[in-house]
Amino acid sequence: MVELISLSDGDNGFRVRVLGRRSPGILHLHDQLDAEVLITSSFVSGRLPMFLLPSDLEDWSRALDLLAAGQDICWRDDDHSPEIRIQPHNEEHETPAVHVEDLGSSCVSVFLPMHLEQGWIDEQRRLLGQVLKEWPSEVLQSSPGVYEWRR
Template sequence: MELINLSDGDNGFRVRVLGRRSPGVPSLHDVLDAEVLVTSGFVSGRLAMSLWPADLESWSRALDLLAAGRDACWRDDDHSPEIRIRPHDEEHGTPVVHVEDPGASCVRVVLPLDLPEGWIDAQRRLLAQVREKWPSEVLRSSPGVYEWRR
């Protein structure tokens, strides 16, 4: 299931959620395995990543920034791909996605995307679908202590 799907036919950026990392293990149950997919006529790539419930909240806040016309940075923690989105890039005249993998490959990709009206709302719908399919089911009551939500 896709969490993010930004594409104009030539260039594309997607984050696809593959499922729970360790279903039934309280400390890892809510962690989702995912992958970043970048495609263009020049380069394509795939990068594995993990998503915690806080990452979904952070993506929601990033969408709020983008809706307000501001740049957003998501997943900037030196251990996972950094994703920056500019809703309007002066140089390209379109939204631009920057994806950087500082932890492993040190590769950076810049994708200008000619996105349709309503693209932010479409991303909000994808986020809602991911949250519906994989709701947070574990509560961390204190460091190292997890319990199932009721």
């Protein structure tokens, strides 16, 4: 297991943990990763299973760039996974904040303001690098529905 996202201030925590390849050795599924969202606070705790595609990791990298520029982001806003929104600065709480919504299955929504230390975005970039190193993309989709192993 490797964490892709780890945000915590001691009271509230939000993590995305990568568990491993979903279907290793099966060409068209090999690069998909099983993962889970973990939320902890003094009020609620929860866990949501999810899976990640290589494009999700690319999207997370771009989202980190937007966060570093002070912009709010929305990551994983599809029908099959929780929607994750992060604000580098929430006006009401004057802190970064994470909002997770699982409209696809549980219909639960959690908002977590967090007092994060300076450099938290750089730490998320480091975690992304670890995930990419642990599970590099090994399959190339040369055209829609056509897959081959990278050489």
